Amino acid sequence: MDVRFLGGAGEVGRSAILVNDRLLIDFGMQTGNPPQFPVETPDPEAVVVSHGHLDHVGAVPSLLSGDRRPPIHWTPPTRELALTLARDTLKLHGGTYDCPFTEEEVRRVTEVSETHGYRETFEAAGHEVTFYNAGHIPGSAHVLVEDGGAQRASGARTGSDDGGTRLFYTADFHTDDQRLVSASTARPDADVVVCESTYSDVEHDPRERIESRFVDSVRTTVWEGGTVVVPAFAIGRTQELLLICDAHDVDCYVDGMGKRVTEMLRRHPAFVRDADALRRAKSNARFVTGRDGQRRRIAAQNTVIVTTSGMLSGGPAMTYVPEIRSHPTNKITLTGYQVEGTPGRDLLETGRAEIDGRVMPVSAQVEWYDFSAHADREGLLSLLDEYRGSRVLVNHGDRCGAFAEELAADGYDASAPALGEEITV
CATH class of the missing domain: 3.40.50.10890 (Rossmann fold)
Structure with a gap:
């Protein structure tokens, strides 16, 4: 499995990961003046979106320019949040360089949208994909991507034995209950984990x-x-x-x-x-x-x-x-x-x-007040402890390299990809 980091590597914002040059996971924007977008606009066969925040979904309509019509897979709340954000971006910045899409491309989103619930496996660009509750915001999802016809199991893997690779993209997640959403608890079988690290050096107060x-x-x-x-x-x-x-x-x-x-x-x-x-x-x-x-x-x-x-x-x-x-x-x-x-x-x-x-x-x-919807250091480590035999790629954070080094010192096969880097796993 080839994984290319088009955004979100060593930074918080514009998350975008291309799998096997066919399946795109997230396509966000980094707010600022001017805003920043992924380093490349690919032409995927399908798109999977983890959740409805700008840094993960903000540039998705731009993937539908010209004659491109890849299906977009997400949960029902993520679909509605993405459309709300896109229309707000058009209202604020439409017709300028700060908005990478048009009203017509936002309309096309509704034509190619395919919604799924948690734990409902579906096919996308030749891969099997499953969403799991990530405990971040309503509709937020961990994304499990499987190629090679791999069969799922209930526990964490120490390596694939059936010719396929299972990639677990945590996206943004929280391991504690919030009033709005329940904590992330799913830990599906995986060979590779792409893990966020936003608060890798922070311990949230209760x-x-x-x-x-x-x-x-x-x-x-x-x-x-x-x-x-x-x-x-x-x-x-x-x-x-x-x-x-x-x-x-x-x-x-x-x-x-x-x-x-x-x-x-x-x-x-x-x-x-x-x-x-x-x-x-x-x-x-x-x-x-x-x-x-x-x-x-x-x-x-x-x-x-x-x-x-x-x-x-x-x-x-x-x-x-x-x-x-x-x-x-x-x-x-x-x-x-x-x-x-x-x-x-x-x-x-x-x-x-x-x-x-x-x-x-x-x-x-x-x-x-630290009302964070992300896991802190303890939460990150509690999730990763289930994947000690898996390869860990650290992204979505200001100190990805430092956190990867800390994990490696603790025995993990961990690294922090660079922006634009492609890694074969």
Whole structure:
């Protein structure tokens, strides 16, 4: 089996892996100014998408240009999330170099889409493919790819004995339960593991402890008469925060793309941990339906506002943050990883951020909470411990090489592919 890394090698973003020059797994984009795309746009026979985040699915419609029509395989929520993101990208950047596809190519996505549930094996470009719950966001999947007619087994492999190769692409995953989705537990038989490494040098605090600190902080600010703006990723993080707020009787508003995603996920109850809890959380939250006038009125209340974007790079946060930034009673609680160079990262490090084209000092309190949907070092090692006899290729991280060296020192056959490198396994 030949595996070529077109993106996501030694970096977080633009994940794309080509298997045997026929099967493409993920085709994402790396947000930034300008955004970055995989180093090559291949012409695969089929595409498999692990989950609906921009860094894994953001450039998929560009694969349908000209007369190319490869089928795209994904779970039902991933299909809907991909289309939502593509239409949002068109709205923001259509007709510019920042958008690699057209409205027509997005329409074609619906024509070639094929959806699958977890543990339903299907054929794609001459390979057998199976999705397993990855515990990252609703619909997120580990991807098992088998060539040579290999037969599946329930335990981890130490080598193939039937002429085929089994590749296990972890994609993004979490080994602890979140309120929105259950943890990854599937460990299918595999000869090769392509493993993410986003938090390979981090140990997450227990989620209950993080939730408690967040809720106590929010309640204190509201009690003191302040407003809390909670920037959150629209997919996964917004819904997790709504579930937390409902569980702790914290009233909140929700704004931005997260509203649409929340409505969509309610249509796919099989892909969330507790569909009834999500319904209650939606009822507890007040959806913002107006525009900037209503947002300014809400910002003047002592309340909690969960809104996109999670890194303060756009969305309704561009209205809320300027409204609350000058008063130290108010608070901005960042709830996810802040990529270097984003306004959210600048705010954490300097107390200033470029918001809607203006660099603004922020007197409001700024806090960060590690509501990560990725496995930490312990979680990564717990998964890989099942594959000590398999080859491990480390990707999707800022320290892929270092983590691969640490694994090799512990007896693994581990390495970190370079961007554009092809490896035969």
